[in-house]
Amino acid sequence: MGTSRTTSLTVDQIIEIYRTMSTIRAFEDRLHGLAKNLPGAVHLYSGQEAVAAGVCAALAPDDYLASTHRGHGHAIAKGCDVEAMMKELHGRSDGLCAGKGGSMHIADFDRGMLGANGLAGGGVPLACGAALTARQQGTGQVAVAFTGDGGANQGAVLESLVLARMLDLPVVFAVENNGYAQATPADRHFSGTDMAQRAAGFGIPGAVVDGYDVIAVHAATAEAVERARAGEGPTVLEFRAERFHGHMELWDDQSYRPSADPDRLRADSDPLLLLRSRIAEGTVPGPAAFELDRIDRDATALVEAAVAAAAEPLAVDLAGLLTDVYTR
Amino acid sequence: MRTITYQQAIGEALAQQMRFDRSVVLMGEDSTNAWGPTKGLHVEFPDRVLDMPITEAAFVGAAVGAAATGLRPVVDLLFVDFATVCFDQIANQAAKLRYMSGGKVSVPLVLRAMWGTGMRRGAQHSQALHPLFVHLPGIKVVAPSNAYDAKGLMAQALVDDDPVLFLEHKMLYFTPGPVPEEPYAIPFGSAKVVREGADCTVVAVGRMVSVALTAAERLAAEGVEVEVIDPRTLSPLDTSTIYASVEKTGHLVVVDEAHPRCSLATDIAAQVAQDRFAALRGPVRMVTGPHAPVPFSPELEDAFAPGPDQVVAAVLATSAARAAA
Numbered sequence: 001m002g003t004s005r006t007t008s009l010t011v012d013q014i015i016e017i018y019r020t021m022s023t024i025r026a027f028e029d030r031l032h033g034l035a036k037n038l039p040g041a042v043h044l045y046s047g048q049e050a051v052a053a054g055v056c057a058a059l060a061p062d063d064y065l066a067s068t069h070r071g072h073g074h075a076i077a078k079g080c081d082v083e084a085m086m087k088e089l090h091g092r093s094d095g096l097c098a099g100k101g102g103s104m105h106i107a108d109f110d111r112g113m114l115g116a117n118g119l120a121g122g123g124v125p126l127a128c129g130a131a132l133t134a135r136q137q138g139t140g141q142v143a144v145a146f147t148g149d150g151g152a153n154q155g156a157v158l159e160s161l162v163l164a165r166m167l168d169l170p171v172v173f174a175v176e177n178n179g180y181a182q183a184t185p186a187d188r189h190f191s192g193t194d195m196a197q198r199a200a201g202f203g204i205p206g207a208v209v210d211g212y213d214v215i216a217v218h219a220a221t222a223e224a225v226e227r228a229r230a231g232e233g234p235t236v237l238e239f240r241a242e243r244f245h246g247h248m249e250l251w252d253d254q255s256y257r258p259s260a261d262p263d264r265l266r267a268d269s270d271p272l273l274l275l276r277s278r279i280a281e282g283t284v285p286g287p288a289a290f291e292l293d294r295i296d297r298d299a300t301a302l303v304e305a306a307v308a309a310a311a312e313p314l315a316v317d318l319a320g321l322l323t324d325v326y327t328r
Numbered sequence: 329m330r331t332i333t334y335q336q337a338i339g340e341a342l343a344q345q346m347r348f349d350r351s352v353v354l355m356g357e358d359s360t361n362a363w364g365p366t367k368g369l370h371v372e373f374p375d376r377v378l379d380m381p382i383t384e385a386a387f388v389g390a391a392v393g394a395a396a397t398g399l400r401p402v403v404d405l406l407f408v409d410f411a412t413v414c415f416d417q418i419a420n421q422a423a424k425l426r427y428m429s430g431g432k433v434s435v436p437l438v439l440r441a442m443w444g445t446g447m448r449r450g451a452q453h454s455q456a457l458h459p460l461f462v463h464l465p466g467i468k469v470v471a472p473s474n475a476y477d478a479k480g481l482m483a484q485a486l487v488d489d490d491p492v493l494f495l496e497h498k499m500l501y502f503t504p505g506p507v508p509e510e511p512y513a514i515p516f517g518s519a520k521v522v523r524e525g526a527d528c529t530v531v532a533v534g535r536m537v538s539v540a541l542t543a544a545e546r547l548a549a550e551g552v553e554v555e556v557i558d559p560r561t562l563s564p565l566d567t568s569t570i571y572a573s574v575e576k577t578g579h580l581v582v583v584d585e586a587h588p589r590c591s592l593a594t595d596i597a598a599q600v601a602q603d604r605f606a607a608l609r610g611p612v613r614m615v616t617g618p619h620a621p622v623p624f625s626p627e628l629e630d631a632f633a634p635g636p637d638q639v640v641a642a643v644l645a646t647s648a649a650r651a652a653a
Contacts, residue, residue: 096430101428105429107425107432108432109429114396122416125389129396129401130397133393133397159385160390326466327434
């Protein structure tokens with residue numbers, strides 16, 4: 001499994017990566033308490049922050065990303081507005097998607113965020129399409145296709161590996177193995193040993209990467225993105241990082257997990273604490289701990305402001321029911 | 329005016345728009361070794377006619393993603409029956425991206441597919457699945473019945489900013505008709521009154537338009553004048569042309585080879601019954617395929633698809649109801 005030893009990332013880049021992780025953590029852990037007051041299902045990303053932050057740090061702003069039903073972290077890392085996201089989760093007309101997408105369908109095409117997706121694996125072909133556009137137009141953009149360990153079994157995902165290889169699309173398949181497909185552990189649903197092994201069967205290079213280690217995530221993604229931009233086609237990366245929370249909020253008591261699991265994860269495998277300790281021991285360049293503390297406070301303040309803004313009274317515009325079905 | 333086939337008319341619309349718009353790309357299985365409407369296009373547009381592996385879910389989904397990011401993909405699904413293996417990408421992705429994003433993106437995608445009975449291809453290559461797609465908001469459904477409309481509707485599909493399912497009836501491919509050489513587009517949601525008549529409105533789709541016209545000739549010999557309407561686009565549906573005709577004739581027969589339940593025929597019948605009940609002077613009749621898969625045996629397949637006899641009988645039945653009343 002790929003882990004980091006050294007990095008060429010600068011202090012400023014590390015700061016931005018940490019800020020992304022911290023913002024995702026603040027957003028998601030705040031939602032953990034808020035979810036009971038929100039419409040619909042909320043799937044939290046806490047524990048996997050290093051994947052979204054590390055992947056997106058290796059992308060240019062105009063690169064594309066297709067996400068999963070657990071998409072808040074990807075959206076934040078891709079630069080989506082946190083307040084507009086929070087409003088969207090409340091179903092408000094002034095939300096990022098006018099209240100028509102919600103948590104599982106949050107999208108921002110202006111930032112290359114092609115959308116969270118309610119269908120496991122459903123966004124992977126879309127990313128291939130964005131990569132096809134980039135290839136046809138010669139723009140040099142790449143696309144990242146996120147799916148989970150569960151979604152990796154979808155026919156559409158496996159077909160996408162075939163398509164991407166045959167067309168040499170500039171796409172990176174980012175499989176987040178967070179340990180569970182809903183409540184089924186990966187060792188009971190995932191055939192073969194890992195996605196790198198599967199990728200080899202499709203003629204695509206692949207690697208398994210420690211998904212708690214943002215430096216390793218960034219390094220593996222940067223290499224895959226470089227290959228894609230050079231016209232060398234797709235790469236499959238499996239990032240291993242278990243989620244801290246259940247499959248979704250409200251109805252998941254996580255009784256299917258070993259009892260100590262979430263607590264152990266928080267204590268031993270927190271990607272933010274891991275990065276902090278690397279900085280502290282000097283193996284990764286970074287700012288002083290008090291600066292990281294300030295980033296955490298800023299992230300919390302940003303999320304609290306978003307929650308407050310989303311709580312302001314707003315009459316939902318019912319005309320929205322029938323708009324945006326067709327362009328005309 | 330020169331005469332070309334339905335198949336050539338579609339190919340001509342594609343070629344003309346591809347010359348004009350570099351964002352149009354063709355994607356499908358066997359695209360560069362093609363028969364049918366796209367034959368030869370890879371020679372003129374080698375970079376924009378792309379062979380796809382047999383991965384419908386992936387390449388239809390890729391077409392959705394490509395459409396959302398700046399291309400205008402035209403996907404050849406071959407048979408509409410194959411849409412079922414990539415239905416997620418059509419129903420959940422293509423048809424909903426615009427709505428779910430609050431209107432921030434459009435998906436200018438054309439899905440071409442052959443449909444219908446008559447070619448002895450059995451139950452998995454002969455279906456009329458348009459009712460499934462008409463049911464879905466966000467996607468448009470087009471089913472031309474002749475070469476002129478095929479060219480004009482394809483031209484419109486290629487500039488339309490929404491996903492379009494373009495249904496090409498396989499038994500019409502070699503039917504010739506007058507088609508102008510210059511480009512022209514037929515707006516969606518515009519039905520055509522194919523034959524005027526005062527006694528009964530017959531709405532017919534695809535190959536059934538010619539069946540309805542044959543029936544109309546026979547009925548004219550008996551003094552019954554049938555008005556035949558070809559909706560041309562099934563979604564959006566031009567109800568005002570249908571309503572105006574029913575107000576004139578007082579009778580409606582809908583002819584479609586799709587199965588009868590939850591279908592285009594029930595949809596049109598119900599809309600007329602709801603919105604123009606006062607104009608009706610007899611019961612609406614539906615002439616459709618049965619609630620059974622399309623059989624292989626030529627005799628059985630011919631019995632599956634509606635023919636002129638059934639249309640004549642339906643028109644006479646609704647007319648008789650008026651006489652009885």
